[in-house]
Amino acid sequence: MNQPQETIQEYMNKYVKPIFDKLISQILKIRPDDIIGWSINWLQKQQSQINKQFQSYQREEEEGKNNKQTIKSDVAIQGEFNKNERFKPNFIEKTKDQIEKIKKKILNSFLFQVLDEQNLETVICATEEKKFQTGDIVIHQGDDGNELYVVDEGELECTKKFPNQHQETKLKTYLPGECFGELALLYNTPRAATIKAIKPVVAFTLDRKTFELFVKVKAIRKREEMEQILNTIELLKSLDSYEKLQFCDILEEKKYSKGEKVINQGEQGDTIYLIVEGELEAYKDEYQDKVYSYQSGDYFGELALLQNSPRQATIIAITDCTLYYCDFKSFTKLMGPLEQILRKNVGRYGHQVQ
16 A cells, blocks of 8 residues: 555655756746746756656556666666767867867866866867857847857857846957857756847857767856855855856966965055955055955955055965955956945945055
């Protein structure tokens, strides 16, 4: 009498719960305005996978296997192996100079920084060069996405139409070396924004299938790790998931030991820092005047950016620290609403800054 109930519970745990856990996770990441419509679209794209899982479940029940989990794991692993073995990514002949050029461009994006040399070479060989004229719409908000783009030459404008707004809002300008179109491939979602060429553009494109097999899993894992860290940075908490993804591309990590100087009073500054872990202190005038204490989740270096002035204090690590940093030019392109927050928070230094 207990067997049917156990079978239903097992089915729920194995096949139903993972799907809806993933759906809820994606909803929280993307935060679509039309949750029902977006969910239907997402579930439809998962349909073939769901069907395969259900058929596998039926076969196991009919055969009455006792070692279901072991067999299913083996089949899944072998299936993924065979899928990669069967799939032959595009191979577009390129010169050595072209390969190096593409490699330099795509490694600007954290998506490709997670690849080993072999997979990176496969991805580079699969990229295709495409050209767009001024005014061409490369991506349209709401469409399905099948390609990722890395800008080689030119400029593009990214705009988004928000609910209850008649006009589109400009989000950013894409320049050579930057990547776009990745969200639709990472999370199987419609295009989140419209991107239009505002100058003649040359871009490298990567198809969905190659991206899914060689980049997606590692990129999602890396992105989620970085987003978890960025969520601890108070300054960035107001950003949405898409905006945080852009910061993942420009931030670099550096570690400092206890007692080490990060910046020096009076020097020209071109870098802003986010504190992932550790504590630091700011001093003026040869350590005579303590200005501020920084902790994990804080930031510093913004005064030189906002005031276009030399560094106004020396910053010292008082514990071992892990910092994310980027140059002012990159930060300014993404700063948007953060500038108002930065300027408002200048008051935290009191009379110590000019």
